[in-house]
Amino acid sequence: xxxxxxxxxxxxxxxxxxxxxxxxxxxxxxxxxxxxxxxxxxxxxxxxxxxxxxxxxxxxxxxxxxxxxxxxxxxxxxxxxxxxxxxxxxxxxxxxxxxxxxxxxxxxxxxxxxxxxxxxxxxxxxxxxxxxxxxxxxxxxxxxxxxxxxxxxxxxxxxxxxxxxxxxxxxxxxxxxxxxxxxxxxxxxxxxxxxxxxxxxxxxxxxxxxxxxxxxxxxxxxxxxxxxxxxxxxxxxxxxxxxxxxxxxxxxxxxxxxxxxxxxxxxxxxxxxxxxxxxxxxxxxxxxxxxxxxxxxxxxxxxxxxxxxxxxxxxxxxxxxxxxxxxxxxxxxxxxxxxxxxxxxxxxxxxxxxxxxxxxxxxxxxxxxxxxxxxxxxxxxxxxxxxxxxxxxxxxxxxxxxxxxxxxxxxxxxxxxxxxxxxxxxxxxxxxxxxxxxxxxxxxxxxxx
Amino acid sequence: xxxxxxxxxxxxxxxxxxxxxxxxxxxxxxxxxxxxxxxxxxxxxxxxxxxxxxxxxxxxxxxxxxxxxxxxxxxxxxxxxxxxxxxxxxxxxxxxxxxxxxxxxxxxxxxxxxxxxxxxxxxxxxxxxxxxxxxxxxxxxxxxxxxxxxxxxxxxxxxxxxxxxxxxxxxxxxxxxxxxxxxxxxxxxxxxxxxxxxxxxxxxxxxxxxxxxxxxxxxxxxxxxxxxxxxxxxxxxxxxxxxxxxxxxxxxxxxxxxxxxxxxxxxxxxxxxxxxxxxxxxxxxxxxxxxxxxxxxxxxxxxxxxxxxxxxxxxxxxxxxxxxxxxxxxxxxxxxxxxxxxxxxxxxxxxxxxxxxxxxxxxxxxxxxxxxxxxxxxxxxxxxxxxxxxxxxxxxxxxxxxxxxxxxxxxxxxxxxxxxxxxxxxxxxxxxxxxxxxxxxxxxxxxxxxxxxx
Numbered sequence: 001x002x003x004x005x006x007x008x009x010x011x012x013x014x015x016x017x018x019x020x021x022x023x024x025x026x027x028x029x030x031x032x033x034x035x036x037x038x039x040x041x042x043x044x045x046x047x048x049x050x051x052x053x054x055x056x057x058x059x060x061x062x063x064x065x066x067x068x069x070x071x072x073x074x075x076x077x078x079x080x081x082x083x084x085x086x087x088x089x090x091x092x093x094x095x096x097x098x099x100x101x102x103x104x105x106x107x108x109x110x111x112x113x114x115x116x117x118x119x120x121x122x123x124x125x126x127x128x129x130x131x132x133x134x135x136x137x138x139x140x141x142x143x144x145x146x147x148x149x150x151x152x153x154x155x156x157x158x159x160x161x162x163x164x165x166x167x168x169x170x171x172x173x174x175x176x177x178x179x180x181x182x183x184x185x186x187x188x189x190x191x192x193x194x195x196x197x198x199x200x201x202x203x204x205x206x207x208x209x210x211x212x213x214x215x216x217x218x219x220x221x222x223x224x225x226x227x228x229x230x231x232x233x234x235x236x237x238x239x240x241x242x243x244x245x246x247x248x249x250x251x252x253x254x255x256x257x258x259x260x261x262x263x264x265x266x267x268x269x270x271x272x273x274x275x276x277x278x279x280x281x282x283x284x285x286x287x288x289x290x291x292x293x294x295x296x297x298x299x300x301x302x303x304x305x306x307x308x309x310x311x312x313x314x315x316x317x318x319x320x321x322x323x324x325x326x327x328x329x330x331x332x333x334x335x336x337x338x339x340x341x342x343x344x345x346x347x348x349x350x351x352x353x354x355x356x357x358x359x360x361x362x363x364x365x366x367x368x369x370x371x372x373x374x375x376x377x378x379x380x381x382x383x384x385x386x387x388x389x390x391x392x393x394x395x396x397x398x399x400x401x402x403x404x405x406x407x408x409x410x411x412x413x414x415x416x417x418x419x420x421x422x423x424x425x426x427x428x429x430x431x432x433x434x435x436x437x438x439x440x441x442x443x444x445x446x447x448x449x
Numbered sequence: 450x451x452x453x454x455x456x457x458x459x460x461x462x463x464x465x466x467x468x469x470x471x472x473x474x475x476x477x478x479x480x481x482x483x484x485x486x487x488x489x490x491x492x493x494x495x496x497x498x499x500x501x502x503x504x505x506x507x508x509x510x511x512x513x514x515x516x517x518x519x520x521x522x523x524x525x526x527x528x529x530x531x532x533x534x535x536x537x538x539x540x541x542x543x544x545x546x547x548x549x550x551x552x553x554x555x556x557x558x559x560x561x562x563x564x565x566x567x568x569x570x571x572x573x574x575x576x577x578x579x580x581x582x583x584x585x586x587x588x589x590x591x592x593x594x595x596x597x598x599x600x601x602x603x604x605x606x607x608x609x610x611x612x613x614x615x616x617x618x619x620x621x622x623x624x625x626x627x628x629x630x631x632x633x634x635x636x637x638x639x640x641x642x643x644x645x646x647x648x649x650x651x652x653x654x655x656x657x658x659x660x661x662x663x664x665x666x667x668x669x670x671x672x673x674x675x676x677x678x679x680x681x682x683x684x685x686x687x688x689x690x691x692x693x694x695x696x697x698x699x700x701x702x703x704x705x706x707x708x709x710x711x712x713x714x715x716x717x718x719x720x721x722x723x724x725x726x727x728x729x730x731x732x733x734x735x736x737x738x739x740x741x742x743x744x745x746x747x748x749x750x751x752x753x754x755x756x757x758x759x760x761x762x763x764x765x766x767x768x769x770x771x772x773x774x775x776x777x778x779x780x781x782x783x784x785x786x787x788x789x790x791x792x793x794x795x796x797x798x799x800x801x802x803x804x805x806x807x808x809x810x811x812x813x814x815x816x817x818x819x820x821x822x823x824x825x826x827x828x829x830x831x832x833x834x835x836x837x838x839x840x841x842x843x844x845x846x847x848x849x850x851x852x853x854x855x856x857x858x859x860x861x862x863x864x865x866x867x868x869x870x871x872x873x874x875x876x877x878x879x880x881x882x883x884x885x886x887x888x889x890x891x892x893x894x895x896x897x898x899x900x901x902x903x
Contacts, residue, residue, distance in 0.1 A: 030564065037570035039581045039763040043562045043776025048766055056563050056778070059556025067564065078560035079773050086556040095557075099549040102513030102540040103747035106532035108488065108496045109510055110521065116491035126490075130497045132586040132749040133772055139619060147647030164771060166593070166620055167649045191769050192762070193601030197651045198620075291773060296557040298586045298749040298774035311646055312493040318645040320618055322533050322742060323587055323749035325497020327510075328549075 009401045012447050016408035017051040023412065026068040027055045049419060050404065059086030061428035064416065072416040073433050077424040080234075083270050083292040083378045084340040085428030091295040094335035095328065103328035111330035118337050119293075119303055122274050123264075124283050127309040130325040131300035134265035134290030135163030138228065140302045140319050141286045142167060145226035145259035147311035153220060155203045155213070155227040155258075158185045159392025161235035162228060162263050162288075166198045172235060174392075180204075182393055183212050207233050207391040208242045213252060221256035226286075228261040231276035236395035237381045238374040238422045239388070246282040253285075259308055260284040265291050265300075270424065271376035273343050279376070292378075295336030299329045345427050349377050352425050352434045356380060359438025367445035374422075381422035382406065406444050413440035452836035455820035458901055463851050466900055470858040471505050477862070480522040481509045500533075503869035504854070513540030516882040518866055526866035527886040529876035533868060535742045537721050537800075537828045538791045539881030545746045545783055545791065552782035560773055565781035572788040573754055576725040578734050581760035584776035585751030588716035588741030589617030592682065594753045594770050595737050596621045599680030599710045601768050602759065607674060609667070609681040609709075612639045612658040613842020616682060616714050616739075620649045624656040630846050637666055661690060661841040664699040675707030680736075684714035689824040689831045689875070690839050697733040710759060712737040716751075719743060721877060722827040724794045730826065746787035748780045796880045800827050803878045806887035810894050817898040831875030832856070832894070845872055856897060863893040 021028065031053050034041035040048045047053055055067040062085060064074045077083065084091055098111075116128040131137045142154055142165075154167070158179070162168040171179065174188035185206065187199035203220070205212050207229075217224070231246055233239040253260040261284060268275040268289040277283055285308040290300040302319070303309075311317035323329075353375035360373045360382075372388040374381060384402045389395040400420065407419040415437050417423045425434060475482065485507055488495035496502045509521045516539055518528040531537060538545065570582035585591050596619075600606055608621060612633070616622035625633070626644040634640030639660070641653035657674070659666045671678060681704050683697070704711040713735045719726040720743040728734055736759040741751040753770070754760075762768035774780075804825040810832060814821045820836040833839050834852040853872045860867050867876050878887070 030567075034562070034567050034570075035764075037574050037580065037582060038562070038566060039583050039760045039770070040766055041562075043566045043584045043781075044560070044773075045763070045766060045769040045771050047560070047562050054561055056556070056559035056561040059559060064556065064559055066561075074559075076560065078558040081558050081560065081773065082556075087554050092553050095553040096550045099546050099553075100541050102510075102518070102536075103549075104532040104535050105510045105513060105518065105528075106498075106501065106530065106535065107510045108492070108501045108507060110484070112497045113484075113488045113492060113495075116488075120491045127493050128491055129493060133590065133774055135772060136587065136589065136618075143620075143645070143647035145647070146649075147645070152650040164593070164769075166597070191597065191601060192604075193597035193599070193768060195600065195606040195655055197606070197655060198649055200651070201649050296777075297779065298777060309493055312499070315494070315499060316646045318499045318618070319493070320499045321587055321589060322498075322535065325501070326747075326749060328748060330497075 006399065006401060009405055013401060013405050013408060016405065016412055019412045020051060020408060023070055024052065024054060024066060024068045027066060028052050030055050030067055061085045062426055062430070062433045072414055073436050074416050075423040075425060075437060076416045076418050077426060079291065079418065079421065080266055080270055080379060080424040081291045082296055083424060083426050084295045084336050085426040088295060088340055090335045090339045091332050094331045098328050098331035104323065104326045106322055108325060109327045109330060111327060111334050112325040115330050115333045115337065119301060123268070123277050123287055123303055124274065125287060125303045125305055127306065128301055128303040129312060129319045131302065131321055132298050132323050133163065133300045134288060135165055136321060137265065137288035137290055137300035137302045138162040138168055138263055139165035141261045141288050142226055142228060144302065144304065144308060144311060144317055145261060145286060147317035148308055149225040149257065149259060151223055151225035152201055153203055153224045154201060155205055155216060155224060157207050157229045158204050159207060159236045159395065160230045160233055160263065166194050167201065168228065169194055170199050170202055171204050176393065176396065182206060206393070207239060208245055209391065210245065210248045213249065217252050217256050221258070224256060224258045226259040226261050227253055228263055230266065231262045231264065231280055231282070232267050232271060232376060234266040234379065234422055236389065236392050237383050237420070238376065238379060239390060239395065240374060241280070242390065246280045250282050259286055261286040261288065263288045265289060266379070269293050269337065269341050270378040273346055293333050293337060294329055295332045295340065297329045297332040299333055340427060346377055348427060349425055352429055352431065353380060355431050355434050356437060359435065360441065363438065363441050363445050367449055369445055378425050379422045409444040409447065410437065410440045413443060415440055454818050455836040456818045456902060458820060458852055460849060460851060462901060463855050467851065467855045467858060470855065470862055473862050474505060474858060477524055478506065478508060478522055481520060482506055484509050484521060515539045516879055516886045526864050527889055528866050529878065529890065530866045530868045531877040531879055533742065534717050534721055534829070534877040536747055537743045537877060537879050538746050538787060539879040542746065542791055544786050548782045548786040549779065552779050557779035558774065558777045562776055563778040563781060565778065565785045566776045569781055569784045569788060573740070573752060577728050577738060577754055579738060579754040580757055581764060582752055582754045583763060583770045585753065585772055586749050586774050587617065587751045588739060589619055590772060591716065591739035591741055591751035591753050592616040592622055592714055593619040595682060595712045595739050598737060598759065598763065598768065599712065601762055603679040603709060605677055605679035606655050607677040607679060608656050609670065609678055610656060610658055611661045611683055614684050616684060620652045621656055622682065623648060624653050625658040636660055636843060660843065662693045662696055663841065664696055667700055668703050671703050671707045675709070678707060678709045680704065680710035680712055682712040682714055684717065689826050689829050691824065691826070692731060697731050701733060701735065710736045712739070714739045716741040720792050721829055724797050744784055745780050746783045746791065748783045750780045750784060797827060799880045800878055803882050803887045804830065806884060807890060809891045813895045813898050817902050819898055828878045830878070848872055859897045860890065860893055865890050865893060
């Protein structure tokens with residue numbers, strides 16, 4: 001086992017990168033053209049990946065085809081969006097019908113009401129508004145919480161990601177040199193261009209640590225408007241909350257009159273039918289959704305209790321946006337939620353997870369890798385540490401090169417997973433599809449052996 | 450007619466007519482009125498965005514086609530709202546429908562770029578003269594990215610905007626959007642007023658406002674605080690308020706003299722006031738520009754463009770510009786066809802023809818001696834209930850809200866759907882409007898002119 005032999009891993013990475021370059025000459029050539037008009041050759045900085053940007057062409061069911069015509073089993077699914085599968089027939093039909101009847105009025109349509117009704121049933125909070133992205137949803141949720149409580153401060157968990165609003169774009173992947181002590185982290189802006197001022201309104205706490213949280217509440221509880229978190233952390237691989245952690249947070253936030261905000265952009269309608277709320281049994285005051293609920297169209301949503309959403313109902317907090325609740329995204333979301341991501345689907349995802357876990361267990365025992373697996377509904381991933389990390393700082397102790405190597409081995413082996421983020425499966429994935437992941441994992445382990 | 454000839458509108462009569470028109474509207478909207486009660490159980494206010502509700506009640510829409518819109522009561526309107534200026538290509542344009550129907554079957558989202566993003570970026574570069582582009586999902590995201598780029602590039606946090614302009618709903622720019630007179634402070638040193646409850650504390654300290662069309666006020670601010678200012682972002686938003694000759698050039702020069710960046714928010718003006726937006730219409734190229742609205746032909750979209758210098762950090766990857774749905778294949782497919790085949794240079798001629806008909810409202814204003822002025826620019830136009838043209842935001846305070854509200858209701862009851870909030874947001878035409886669609890506006894405007902001057 002050479003998991004600690006970084007020189008060997010570097011060598012394996014170079015070999016896989018060379019294989020990938022041979023697989024994707026069209027992507028490499030297109031990148032050179034694209035760089036002339038698209039900043040960095042991409043439409044989003046995350047697409048500027050190592051060793052080169054892969055350009056997508058088409059997708060169908062569990063598969064995507066890249067610009068070179070390589071057909072890949074897609075376990076990236078656009079950062080976990082396409083749990084409905086690419087070009088799902090129900091979504092295609094809904095979009096094709098709606099596009100001919102007008103896609104945008106900046107006025108409300110009946111499908112928006114139907115989607116709100118469905119979300120209320122599914123996620124156990126009654127009132128909903130729409131946005132165009134997860135970023136807009138978290139920005140709105142925190143603003144609603146501040147408006148509802150009349151307080152300023154927001155607690156945010158180190159290593160969780162909440163999109164790029166100025167007020168939250170801190171400490172998603174902080175460099176530890178700047179991040180302060182583990183029990184008292186300081187806010188680290190994700191990029192230049194975010195005024196320090198916005199960080200001053202944040203209190204950063206580690207995931208899975210009730211003690212630090214209790215201290216923060218004791219110190220400043222009456223100034224805290226909201227605590228926002230991913231109930232299952234999805235930005236450090238998958239890190240599940242310890243038993244009782246969410247219940248304790250619910251209790252603490254309630255006691256201090258603080259709005260608990262679940263950012264379920266990644267977990268909503270993916271880890272379970274009713275997301276982390278159903279999975280944990282803990283109902284927050286506000287919830288943010290995006291990604292999978294639109295079936296592949298841009299969408300976001302923020303939902304909340306009557307009390308939390310009071311300022312939106314009364315209008316003292318303006319929740320707005322030209323494209324919010326547009327008919328096309330609403331038609332796609334309605335089809336996705338009511339016809340595709342139905343309760344039955346999650347049994348299928350569990351079955352896929354059975355294949356993944358059995359295969360993983362076999363590989364692990366044969367090769368003795370220090371690695372753990374987490375699967376929750378459509379989402380899953382490995383942690384190259386055993387025991388698995390419980391928070392951000394334990395996660396970043398893992399050398400990124402081993403994560404990257406597995407990503408490359410999967411890709412050259414025909415399976416597209418994110419480099420470090422959790423994978424996703426869809427309603428269209430078969431047992432054979434995910435078995436390919438296991439085969440590649442076997443090759444990866446044998447390379448390291 | 451000169452401003453001095455304008456009559457005083459009898460506000461008592463306006464109120465009486467408003468009551469009559471509101472009752473007429475209620476009668477037409479029995480279904481919308483009852484549906485609101487169902488909708489508000491799970492949607493605050495019964496709507497998807499706070500701006501989708503306007504007194505007397507929200508109107509629920511069934512469908513749109515071309516220049517027309519139908520509500521759930523079956524009422525037909527000529528659409529002069531066009532979803533806050535998005536649908537300048539008209540609803541369900543056949544080329545857009547075809548592009549979307551084709552792309553949706555090929556996959557709409559990979560979180561990886563697709564080929565269509567490049568021709569869209571190239572088209573935007575050609576229209577604006579700005580070479581480098583990135584995408585987002587809304588105007589809000591686009592101006593958020595611009596503010597971040599300006600701050601990151603200069604290392605300065607202070608942002609300058611124009612009092613009374615809207616740049617989306619992120620904290621840094623949701624300041625002094627429509628500040629009420631009581632809170633706005635002195636004209637030459639306006640107080641930064643938060644637009645909503647719940648904003649991040651201290652935000653208003655880092656966003657400073659200056660009056661529109663007052664270069665000296667901006668120069669004075671830069672002279673005092675120039676070394677703190679990262680950049681200035683500008684849009685014309687209160688109806689159609691045109692920049693004075695030399696104003697935009699002067700601002701750009703002032704910014705650059707002080708090492709600050711200069712950005713246009715063209716979310717509303719892009720693809721509407723001209724083929725090349727405000728950049729073409731006013732002949733000034735900023736460092737950075739934000740687009741959204743009409744770019745996506747009715748799909749959620751946003752874009753940020755800039756000079757090589759301005760975008761250098763994004764190009765190098767030292768400044769993340771990110772978003773899961775950014776540049777998604779479906780939006781890109783719609784935008785590509787929209788820019789290359791629908792909103793072509795030639796299509797803007799049609800907007801001028803429509804404006805020639807709409808400008809008959811100016812005759813009405815003159816004949817009835819209305820205290821009103823009219824402006825059109827490409828797809829955008831407004832009639833402001835002020836005897837002299839609006840020159841900056843504070844001029845709007847002199848307008849009595851009751852008159853534009855009646856004007857909105859009046860048109861609505863006669864099958865013309867203007868943007869609500871007509872004091873600062875009047876109409877957007879589309880390239881598919883007919884002469885009759887335009888004349889319908891003129892006819893009901895004259896009918897109202899007669900009624901309020903009787």
